[in-house]
Amino acid sequence: MRSSTRIHATLAALVVLLAPGLVWADACRVAGRADGGVAGTDAFTAALSQGPLYAALAALVGGLAVSLTPCVYPMIVVTVSVFGAREARSRRQGLALSLAFVLGIVAMFVPLGVVAGMTGGMFGSLLQSRAVVVGISVIFLALAASMFGAFEFTLPSAVANRLARVGGIGYRGAFVLGIVSGIIAAPCTGPVLTGILLWIAQIQDPVLGGGAMAAFALGLGTPFFLVGAFALQLPKSGRWMVHVKSLLGIGLVIVALYFLSTAFPQVSALAQPDGLFLGAMGVLVVAGVLLGAIHRSFDEPSRGVKIRKAVGILSTSVAGTLLVLGALKPSSTLSWQALTYEQAKAEALGAKRPLLVDFTADWCVACKKLDRSTFSQPEVAAEAGRFVAIKVDATNDDDPAVEAVKDHLDVVGLPTVLLFDSAGNEAVRCTDFVPADTFLKVLQRVD
Numbered sequence: 001m002r003s004s005t006r007i008h009a010t011l012a013a014l015v016v017l018l019a020p021g022l023v024w025a026d027a028c029r030v031a032g033r034a035d036g037g038v039a040g041t042d043a044f045t046a047a048l049s050q051g052p053l054y055a056a057l058a059a060l061v062g063g064l065a066v067s068l069t070p071c072v073y074p075m076i077v078v079t080v081s082v083f084g085a086r087e088a089r090s091r092r093q094g095l096a097l098s099l100a101f102v103l104g105i106v107a108m109f110v111p112l113g114v115v116a117g118m119t120g121g122m123f124g125s126l127l128q129s130r131a132v133v134v135g136i137s138v139i140f141l142a143l144a145a146s147m148f149g150a151f152e153f154t155l156p157s158a159v160a161n162r163l164a165r166v167g168g169i170g171y172r173g174a175f176v177l178g179i180v181s182g183i184i185a186a187p188c189t190g191p192v193l194t195g196i197l198l199w200i201a202q203i204q205d206p207v208l209g210g211g212a213m214a215a216f217a218l219g220l221g222t223p224f225f226l227v228g229a230f231a232l233q234l235p236k237s238g239r240w241m242v243h244v245k246s247l248l249g250i251g252l253v254i255v256a257l258y259f260l261s262t263a264f265p266q267v268s269a270l271a272q273p274d275g276l277f278l279g280a281m282g283v284l285v286v287a288g289v290l291l292g293a294i295h296r297s298f299d300e301p302s303r304g305v306k307i308r309k310a311v312g313i314l315s316t317s318v319a320g321t322l323l324v325l326g327a328l329k330p331s332s333t334l335s336w337q338a339l340t341y342e343q344a345k346a347e348a349l350g351a352k353r354p355l356l357v358d359f360t361a362d363w364c365v366a367c368k369k370l371d372r373s374t375f376s377q378p379e380v381a382a383e384a385g386r387f388v389a390i391k392v393d394a395t396n397d398d399d400p401a402v403e404a405v406k407d408h409l410d411v412v413g414l415p416t417v418l419l420f421d422s423a424g425n426e427a428v429r430c431t432d433f434v435p436a437d438t439f440l441k442v443l444q445r446v447d
Contacts, residue, residue, distance in 0.1 A: 028417075028430040028442055055208075056215040059196055063219025066193070072220070079181055080228045098228030100171045102221035104178020106214050113213030116197045117206035130395065133263045133363045140256035147249030148313070149298050181224075182217065197413075246294045246313075253317040254324065261325055262363035265395075271325035281323035288316030328372055334381040339390050341405045345424065348388040354427070354446050355420040356387040359406070361395040364414040366433045377436040383443045387419075419446045 066072060080098070196216060200209035261267035271277070293312030296305050337344065341357060348355040358375075360367040374380060394402050394414060405411075409418060409426075419428040419442065427446045434442070 028428050028434060028438075030428055030445075055212060059212045059215040060219040062193075062196065063216040064222055065219075067220050067223045076223050076227050079177065080224060095229050097171060097174045098225045100174040101178040101181075101228065102218065102225050104175040104180075105182040105221045105224075106178075106217040107175070108179045108182030109213040109217040109220075110210045112197065113200050113209035113211070114206040116200040117209030130263050130361075130363055133259050137256040137259040137263070140252045140259070144249040144252035144256065147245045147252065149245075178221070182220070242297045242299075243294050246297075250293060250313060250317055250320070253313070254320045257317065257321040258324060259363075261321070262361075262368075265362045268325050268329070268362075271322045271329055273326050273329040278323060278326050281319040281326065284315050284319035285323060288312040288314070288319065291315065328368065334375040334384050334389060336389050336391050339388075340401075341390065341392060341409075344388050344390045345420075348420065348422070349424050351388070352422045354387045354422050355418075355424075356384060356389040356443075357392060357409070357418040357420070358390070359392045359394055359411050359414055359416040359418075361393065361414055363395065367415040369433050370415055370417070374434060374436045374439050377440075380436050380440050380443070383440055387443070387446075419443070421447050 067076070079101075193216065196212055200212060257267070289312065291312030292305065292309045293316040296309040296312070298306055298309060300306070336358075337347075339347065344355060344357070347353075358367075358370070360371075375384075392402060392405055394406065396402065411418075413431065415430070415432065417428075417430040417434075418426060419430075421427045428442050430439070430442070
């Protein structure tokens with residue numbers, strides 16, 4: 001009991017210590033301040049201002065939070081099964097396999113921190129590449145096919161036997177899978193990883209960079225380690241596992257389609273936020289489940305069952321994706337002008353009005369959240385009415401005009417929202433999601 005109390009007290013203390021650095025207000029930086037400009041930067045940098053230990057703890061918490069996102073969380077149980085922890089002969093072997101997997105994640109992320117510390121902030125844009133988003137979608141679709149029984153994650157017997165003779169496939173395989181899983185998760189981590197990499201690029205310290213990324217990787221790998229270590233006590237295999245695998249497979253397809261919608265806005269255009277559309281998609285999801293998307297198996301001999309399951313999966317996955325997209329679609333009331341940055345700057349200076357520049361992209365999840373939850377609020381739109389407001393679409397990261405504007409304004413990652421006062425001076429820079437009430441106060445401070 002005393003040990004449990006100490007643990008709870010320690011966790012509570014960590015929450016209290018980290019809370020000041022983990023608020024949304026820290027997403028915006030006021031330009032020209034004598035204290036280095038921190039009216040809030042990203043949460044990681046805010047925690048860093050309290051010392052490297054706080055930064056490491058913030059990175060650890062950030063990694064743990066990322067592991068609970070829809071991009072990573074559905075893969076935990078599946079991945080643990082792949083590297084063999086659930087089939088371990090003893091608890092010690094399960095722990096060792098899980099540790100090897102986590103070390104693989106660490107091995108993938110630490111070089112990123114070291115190189116970012118040596119070469120600068122080139123990784124923000126790399127981790128937000130449209131090609132990377134498409135690649136991740138393809139990987140998720142392949143993993144979903146595996147969940148539906150299309151193939152199994154097994155090495156050829158000759159390769160497996162050879163690896164077994166040089167020390168066993170388990171630990172080596174778990175380590176390599178950890179590296180691969182780290183690569184898969186990297187573009188899905190959003191502002192958390194981007195904020196850490198930007199800070200590393202700013203301090204130009206490869207040692208601290210590697211340490212921060214190691215802490216982030218440990219946070220990301222913690223759920224995998226816990227599930228792998230607990231695998232021996234999971235229920236025994238049975239038909240229920242077919243249902244679970246089908247459910248995971250559908251989840252993976254929805255995640256893949258959602259990512260594709262960020263790369264191809266034509267998909268998002270199909271979704272509508274009205275109640276009739278959302279209700280129809282909900283009916284199609286239920287119909288797909290009733291057809292057999294979850295409780296039927298492709299291994300059943302009946303051809304009719306196979307067809308019903310395939311149609312059910314298609315209906316549930318596509319309708320589920322459109323349901324999510326429709327529910328998340330904003331009805332923005334902020335009036336954006338169809339001007340280039342140079343045109344908007346000239347108009348703002350000529351009319352002595354402040355300027356709002358929102359750098360966005362179809363694949364930027366946090367950008368969409370700003371549209372949905374912040375820019376769409378009437379009070380924000382009303383205050384922003386005195387601004388010349390434009391969007392810079394950075395979906396195509398090969399567009400030289402966009403790259404020129406980003407370079408001119410020192411924009412590294414997305415989202416980035418810049419506010420200029422009526423004299424044309426940068427007043428505020430926001431590099432993360434900011435809720436409506438906080439952003440309203442930021443707007444009110446800009447003359």
